[in-house]
Amino acid sequence: xxxxxxxxxxxxTGITAETFGNSILAQFPGPFxxxxxxxxxxxxxxxQVVREVxxxxxxEGVAPVVFLTLVNDAxxxxxxxxxxxxxxxxxxxxxxxxxSFVEPLEEEFGIKSNHRIGRFSxxxxxxxxxxxxxxINFSLAHDDGQSARNLEQADVILVGVSRSGKTPxxxxxxxxxxxxxxNYPLIPEDFERGHLPTSxxxxxxKCFGLTIDxxxxxxxxxxxxxxxxxAALDNCRAEVAAAEQxxxxxxxxxxxxxxxxxxxxxxxxxxxxRPDRLSx
Amino acid sequence: xxxxxxxxxxxxTGITAETFGNSILAQFPGPFxxxxxxxxxxxxxxxQVVREVxxxxxxEGVAPVVFLTLVNDAxxxxxxxxxxxxxxxxxxxxxxxxxSFVEPLEEEFGIKSNHRIGRFSxxxxxxxxxxxxxxINFSLAHDDGQSARNLEQADVILVGVSRSGKTPxxxxxxxxxxxxxxNYPLIPEDFERGHLPTSxxxxxxKCFGLTIDxxxxxxxxxxxxxxxxxAALDNCRAEVAAAEQxxxxxxxxxxxxxxxxxxxxxxxxxxxxRPDRLSx
Numbered sequence: 046x047x048x049x050x051x052x053x054x055x056x057x058t059g060i061t062a063e064t065f066g067n068s069i070l071a072q073f074p075g076p077f078x079x080x081x082x083x084x085x086x087x088x089x090x091x092x093q094v095v096r097e098v099x100x101x102x103x104x105e106g107v108a109p110v111v112f113l114t115l116v117n118d119a120x121x122x123x124x125x126x127x128x129x130x131x132x133x134x135x136x137x138x139x140x141x142x143x144x145s146f147v148e149p150l151e152e153e154f155g156i157k158s159n160h161r162i163g164r165f166s167x168x169x170x171x172x173x174x175x176x177x178x179x180x181i182n183f184s185l186a187h188d189d190g191q192s193a194r195n196l197e198q199a200d201v202i203l204v205g206v207s208r209s210g211k212t213p214x215x216x217x218x219x220x221x222x223x224x225x226x227x228n229y230p231l232i233p234e235d236f237e238r239g240h241l242p243t244s245x246x247x248x249x250x251k252c253f254g255l256t257i258d259x260x261x262x263x264x265x266x267x268x269x270x271x272x273x274x275x276a277a278l279d280n281c282r283a284e285v286a287a288a289e290q291x292x293x294x295x296x297x298x299x300x301x302x303x304x305x306x307x308x309x310x311x312x313x314x315x316x317x318x319r320p321d322r323l324s325x
Numbered sequence: 326x327x328x329x330x331x332x333x334x335x336x337x338t339g340i341t342a343e344t345f346g347n348s349i350l351a352q353f354p355g356p357f358x359x360x361x362x363x364x365x366x367x368x369x370x371x372x373q374v375v376r377e378v379x380x381x382x383x384x385e386g387v388a389p390v391v392f393l394t395l396v397n398d399a400x401x402x403x404x405x406x407x408x409x410x411x412x413x414x415x416x417x418x419x420x421x422x423x424x425s426f427v428e429p430l431e432e433e434f435g436i437k438s439n440h441r442i443g444r445f446s447x448x449x450x451x452x453x454x455x456x457x458x459x460x461i462n463f464s465l466a467h468d469d470g471q472s473a474r475n476l477e478q479a480d481v482i483l484v485g486v487s488r489s490g491k492t493p494x495x496x497x498x499x500x501x502x503x504x505x506x507x508n509y510p511l512i513p514e515d516f517e518r519g520h521l522p523t524s525x526x527x528x529x530x531k532c533f534g535l536t537i538d539x540x541x542x543x544x545x546x547x548x549x550x551x552x553x554x555x556a557a558l559d560n561c562r563a564e565v566a567a568a569e570q571x572x573x574x575x576x577x578x579x580x581x582x583x584x585x586x587x588x589x590x591x592x593x594x595x596x597x598x599r600p601d602r603l604s605x
Binding site: 083110114140147154174182185188212216217307308311315 | 329339340344345348350353361363390394396422429430434436438458461492497586587588589591592593596
């Protein structure tokens with residue numbers, strides 16, 4: 046089956062169109078070919094996309110799907126051709142995301158929308174953006190237990206054995222949510238001492254644990270250091286058991302990263318540390 | 326004006342609902358209070374959210390807005406109460422994102438959707454997810470010119486003066502798009518030698534430059550090292566001028582990060598290095 050072409054057309058980055066479009070498309074088997082057209086902020090650029098969509102439809106013999114997030118009415122009208130799609134000839138299936146939702150909200154709020162392009166526009170000036178960048182810097186400086194300085198500033202400290210998913214989760218929390226996430230490995234020396242690393246002691250209530258199936262851990266470690274003691278299944282089993290015991294004894298909540306994406310892990314942690322607050 | 330409450334309700338992480346909801350809400354002045362309810366995957370949990378939404382409506386005297394991404398019909402029906410909102414009493418404004426778009430696509434594709442929950446579900450098993458994690462590891466290992474090893478594996482190498490935005494952009498490219506993005510600082514020693522760092526020479530066509538207004542750069546550097554020579558405006562001016570000259574001479578494309586978010590920078594770079602390919 047030849048892939049259906051999907052266009053993401055936006056006057057901003059198109060990230061919203063893509064995120065949303067992919068969620069919807071995940072409900073279908075595919076295959077899909079993705080074409081991104083960001084920063085379509087003039088009528089000229091809009092006409093260029095219309096031509097491209099129509100050529101694609103003609104070449105492939107099926108209608109491309111076009112996800113739109115456009116706030117400029119003139120640009121949007123070109124791509125939606127009034128009601129009939131960019132396709133004066135009905136050649137594309139247009140999903141106009143803003144029209145479907147902005148209008149009901151205008152009615153509900155009793156005001157007109159401001160037609161602001163892109164939620165990231167001029168983000169560079171906002172406090173919230175500044176906080177996100179600071180959080181990224183913090184998480185990088187506190188990756189893998191590199192530094193115990195300023196741990197009191199951390200929103201959360203991830204703990205777990207090496208390669209349990211702490212680093213990508215910390216960076217994701219910082220980047221997407223402005224959360225200052227440090228991470229600290231639990232290593233064999235900690236297990237011998239039988240307690241958490243001393244520098245974490247005063248911050249126990251901010252700690253959140255990640256664990257992982259020993260089989261999966263061994264597989265991941267073998268990709269990095271094939272055949273090593275570090276990657277051996279029995280060693281992974283022992284480390285994971287010791288880490289779980291330590292977290293249990295210290296009263297640290299944890300979850301298993303084995304079948305979870307960093308998005309799912311982060312969402313669970315956020316629910317814990319910030320039940321009602323989001324950051325963008 | 327007291328904030329309007331916005332609920333994001335999903336049977337997955339809710340990331341799609343939030344991204345989309347925030348894009349739509351950016352068209353309105355607010356203020357908004359955000360409440361996230363992820364992993365709503367049973368009828369019991371759905372009823373709990375309905376109660377919460379209704380209590381909120383009663384307490385605040387205005388209708389909360391509820392963004393839904395639910396694929397389970399039974400759960401969705403509870404929250405949408407057929408057509409009338411989670412509010413048997415019409416107390417909430419429900420934005421049912423899937424119903425609006427999945428149905429037209431079922432018609433277009435001529436098949437029923439598979440009702441798969443969340444695009445990140447069991448992501449941990451997919452090749453694409455594996456590649457994203459690999460890209461994060463690569464970008465971390467190649468942050469700030471730390472290593473010139475395996476640079477041939479990089480999809481892109483960001484260059485620019487210290488604090489021009491290379492690190493967060495590299496991590497964003499890796500995390501969101503599975504792009505292996507290295508980054509390399511251009512430092513005074515490079516300017517004295519008058520050419521790109523030697524290790525970058527063989528990879529010039531993969532380099533992409535970031536520049537920044539000297540005033541803004543000085544401000545950012547002063548936050549980190551107040552009053553230093555490093556942060557002084559005249560020094561920032563000289564470094565930026567030398568870096569731009571070097572990029573121009575080397576034929577490296579660049580953009581200014583001054584008024585751009587990492588999302589906007591990344592989108593521009595992707596257009597360059599991957600015009601027609603996305604990764605999720």
